[in-house]
Amino acid sequence: MTTADRPHVVSRAAALLRAVGALGVDGGTTTELAGLVCLARPTVHRLLTSLAEEGLLDRDRRSGRWLVGPELYLLGVSASGRYDxxxxxxxxxxxxxxxxxxxxxxxxxxxxxxxxxxxxxxxxxxxxxxxxxxxxxxxxxxxxxxxxxxxxxxxxxxxxxxxxxxxxxxxxxxxxxxxxxxxxxxxxxxxxxxxxxxxxxxxxxxxxxxxxxxxxxxxxxxxxxxxxxxxxxxxxxxxxxxxxxxxxxxxxx
The missing domain is CATH 3.30.450.40 (GAF domain)
Incomplete structure (x- = not known):
């Protein structure tokens, strides 16, 4: 990845995190999320997998739907004193x-x-x-x-x-x-x-x-x-x- 590519990756990952959060407790499939952020499905799948490896997202084993991960909860707790x-x-x-x-x-x-x-x-x-x-x-x-x-x-x-x-x-x-x-x-x-x-x-x-x-x-x-x-x-x-x-x-x- 070049230095010029990094801002695009960050913005795309952020868009996916927001999209998963907006879908609520049921989360979304890879295809649904690709449509929401207007990106190709393979690109979205790679990003989702990377975010899950960091604990920012989680994936339901039975349904395959992507959900908000435990690291986001911990980050939210840390931020709550300032923003909540x-x-x-x-x-x-x-x-x-x-x-x-x-x-x-x-x-x-x-x-x-x-x-x-x-x-x-x-x-x-x-x-x-x-x-x-x-x-x-x-x-x-x-x-x-x-x-x-x-x-x-x-x-x-x-x-x-x-x-x-x-x-x-x-x-x-x-x-x-x-x-x-x-x-x-x-x-x-x-x-x-x-x-x-x-x-x-x-x-x-x-x-x-x-x-x-x-x-x-x-x-x-x-x-x-x-x-x-x-x-x-x-x-x-x-x-x-x-x-x-x-x-x-x-x-x-």
């Missing part, structure tokens, strides 16, 4: 679920994506299953990512939209023009609304949570079926999200 806010947010997420009856979530920004960290289901029996712990979405896709994107500085927002083409994978509703319209609406309202753009009939709303430097680093969100997000109810849900997002931001500063 779930202990400060868990009661807030539970409160949102109890107050609204909807499923409530905490998501964190990681680069150009959001990652779901916590989920708490409410009392309403019909639920959306778009969000679950570990799932990742690009900023601007799903309500949490839209809430964070809308509160970025203008220069950072523009740079993101210029380098990302979300419409190819997520549809025309995620093209730059329509996404900028939703960003503007979010800035006016203070909270973001996703009117079933990821999965038809599954709505979401979110409010950004800010770190000590005033950056939108997390988001609280609610998801549910469309009938639970009527026009007359959305201001109530938005107010609940903003109240709890403000409280969590206060705890983190």
């Amino acid at each position: 806010i779930t202990s400060k947010a868990r009661d807030i997420v539970r409160h949102l679920a109890a107050e609204t009856g909807e499923s409530a979530f905490l998501s964190a920004r990681r680069g150009d994506e959001t990652v779901c960290l916590l989920r708490e289901d409410g009392s309403f029996p019909l639920r959306s299953h778009v969000l679950y712990e570990g799932v990742r979405f690009p900023l601007g896709v799903a309500s949490a990512g839209l809430a964070i994107l809308a509160h970025l500085p203008v220069a950072e927002l523009d740079a993101y939209l210029h380098r990302m083409d979300l419409s190819g994978l997520w549809g025309e509703d995620h093209g730059e023009v329509l996404l900028r319209e939703r960003v503007a609406e979010t800035r006016v309202a203070g909270f973001a609304t996703n009117p079933g753009l990821v999965v038809e009939g599954s709505w979401g709303m979110a409010a950004a949570v800010f770190d000590a430097d005033g950056s939108p680093s997390w988001a609280l969100s609610l998801t549910g079926v469309e009938t639970r997000f009527r026009p007359d109810r959305r201001p109530v849900l938005g107010s609940a999200l903003l109240t709890q997002a403000h409280e969590l931001s206060r705890r983190l500063t």
